[in-house]
Amino acid sequence: MTTQENHPANSADKIIVGSEEWCALPTLGIPAVKVRVDSGAKTSSLHAFNIRPFLRAGSSWVSFEVHPLQNNRRTIIRCEAEVIDKRVIKSSSGIGEKRYVVRTSLQHRSEQWDIELTLTNRDSMGYRMLLGREAMNGRILVDPAAGFLGGDIKSKQIEAMYQEHTRETSGLRIGLLASNPDLPSNQRIMEAGEERGHRIRFYDVRQCYIKLDAEHPEIHYRGGRLLNGLDAVIPRIRPDLTFYGCALVRQFENLGIYSLNSAAAISHSRDKLHSLQHLLQQGLPIPTTGFADSPLDSDDLIDMVNGAPLVVKLLEGPQRRGVVLAESKTAAESLINAFKSLQANLLVQEYVKEADGKSLRLLVVDNKVACAVERQALPGQFRSNKQHGTSIVAARISSEERRIAIKAAKSMGLRVAGVDIIRARKGPLLLEVSSSPSLDDMEDVCGKDLAGALISAIEKQLGWKRRLASPIGTSDASSNLTQ
Template sequence: MQEHKILGGEEWCAFEGLGIPAIKARVDSGAKTSSIQANNIKVIYRNAVEYVQFEVNPLQDSRSITLHCEARLVDRRMVKSSLGIAEERLVVATKIRLGADIFETELTLAKRDTMEYRMLLGRSALSDRYLIDPARSFTQGDLEQEELDRLYASFKPERTGLKIALLASNPELYSNKRIVEAAEARGHEIVFLNVELAYMKLDAQAPQIRYRGGNILNEFDAVIPRIKPSVTFYGCALIRQFDNLGVYCLNTAESISQSRDKLFASQLFSRNDINIPITGFAKSPNDTKDLIKMVNGAPLIIKLLESTQGKGVVLAETNKAAESVINAFKSVQTNILVQEFIKEANGQDIRCFVVNGKVVASMQRQAEKGEFRSNLHQGGKASRIKITPEERRLAIKAAKVLNLTVAGVDIIRSNKGPLLLEVNSSPGLEGIEKATGKDIADSMIRCIEKKLKYNPEPVATV
């Protein structure tokens, strides 16, 4: 009886025929065929035989190295992604080195930069060869960072790019990690700055921004602001200071402030002929009944002016309930908006991601059964959607009205046509990148390059 080797939950592989000296793989017995992250996939013919040319970013959490690969095409298969979406993938054949073993295997090419691991090792490659102990890792040999650096030293591009600051609060958020990854992949230096650890010197002759310990921040070409709502005032003050120092800001302080003020933003939209759900605002609780009637009565939406990500948003299903909620808010001097409820939307809305006047990705969000809010962090489900030309124009115009270079524009479909819900100046990337497969972080970095008229040198590849 053949003795099987033991594999852990993750292992290092190599594909010498593809020019990949090392790639970390998750051992996934639930997947029949192994898969590898691939971009710019192209089928070519050589002597009447089909081959596939593609690019691989082999290092996890990094796109600073791009390898050009080519392999024989052996099949086209429908594969379900981790989101449950079926898609056609190309299948190539190549030799894999796993520890001391070298054998032929098949790989499906997965067109997703958002894979946690750059490679999944499926059961067809493991059958009759290995047993799996998921509690262990790298049973066939681990690679220290020093060895990994040596293997990829000749592929690393020289840093001749821009110096960019990412002004945010949490470096571990998916969106912030993806932006850092995309900037480094384009050959730029990017530094994470915590909003609350920066401070300013206001002086006509020598204005400054300093950071934790007195470091003067005076070398940045651009700033990407991702300001959480609780620090909007201070974050916008920092952005204005960067602007005073001649640093390009992807979104301006004014545009962020306007987007966060839901009442002012709604007034701007109305003034610019952008259709929104009928909205009411009043100070006196004496006018509550007429306020409710003005937005076509219950059911209706009540939202705090400073609400974000669906928080501070209430559905009042009857006029009596609406009166109670409105009067309760007003009794504590809290500003609210009252908005008509679009029943025919069935808990669905559309998020359009706009970068530099173009919709680069769109997804549909569906609320959980019994819920009316479709926010992903509250249980909503996301899927790719093809928007109409009218919806595209609406998203672009809404971002333009607020002067936002980067914006998440939320639209709802109604019997009256598409209506604008709101515009987010720091939209998250995770849900929409995973739902659409689009590299939005890269679009943001390319936008900065275009604004600064930066012509990058070719990135080192193999």
């Protein structure tokens, strides 16, 4: 149900807007937000995070925080509103997400009327708010070639409007240890850290260096900047930098700086053969696997895994690369001999035909499955591979698959892990456990703030709690929240 009462009856009285406009949400205490006007979308949505339901006088309410300005996470408005509905909203990609629906007032120029808003994280979008056609019906005409027909707002005016709601960063000091600051997963982690009020910085692993000293051990960043004062680090180390990256993480740990994944766990996960041996020792199921040093043993090695077709994996290859399907025994022998002639270590695994090119990726954070997706290989590919394109959808997992993923991550000491599983006739089988799983594609599919889950795991470990600001129009909102 939409609230479009008392709207103008003819087009001459309607408001003409462009494809983007500045609007206000007075009831929520938001004086200005840049809105994307989209008549192709049915519902309107507002960027919101830290969404928490609570009861007030027997009614369902929700508190939430808003970054009203794009690319600005220091400006925060905390709001409360009564929940009028919960709906599954489909994005333009067809992915459904269940959202809270609230009613609030929208102001454009001197006109003001009530609209319905769904609350969702729009960090990846270009606008903090989208105005859909339900909120425009009978009131608005859109000129898609125009913009800011209601007037533009200058930067100084915005600063004055939000001065009281712009805070200095006062949270934890967190370092993201990686190689590429432009990777979407790394950007999302940075955004999530800033969103929660932490001082998070990107540090290129290759630009860090270590001082080993009994009295004054140190870690420096390019230019001599000292990193000893960090509270925590999030390591996302490239496979080819595993040795140096783990040495760096180990030094942070020696200094008493918390690492979301330990150096020992990362090193353990990168040794594919050791990982498989360990998982088997823990009673976890894997595909039948063979390993040999001499190419003279190729025939017996192939027979060990029930013959061709079979999968050949390079032990030193990055995850999801260096994996080849040998469809015949002759092809398998050729591959094994070729790799062995290059002195490459490899293993062979049984090919699970019934998996049909599908695999599950479960993201485990702090001993809980935060998200699960299913990847489908493209035609001509025998397994899903992000580098070569793949379809990805949210997955429903069994209690056994959940148990296997959590036990695999926990037994390897990983607080954050991407666990790959295939479904076989004999049950789920573990393929790999990654210490630096990608987040962006899973967030898109699951509609969850997975980067925020990583930051929350650090907060929990260090016992850090953020004090929420009071919402507009109340003196103490936190007393109304029921956890």
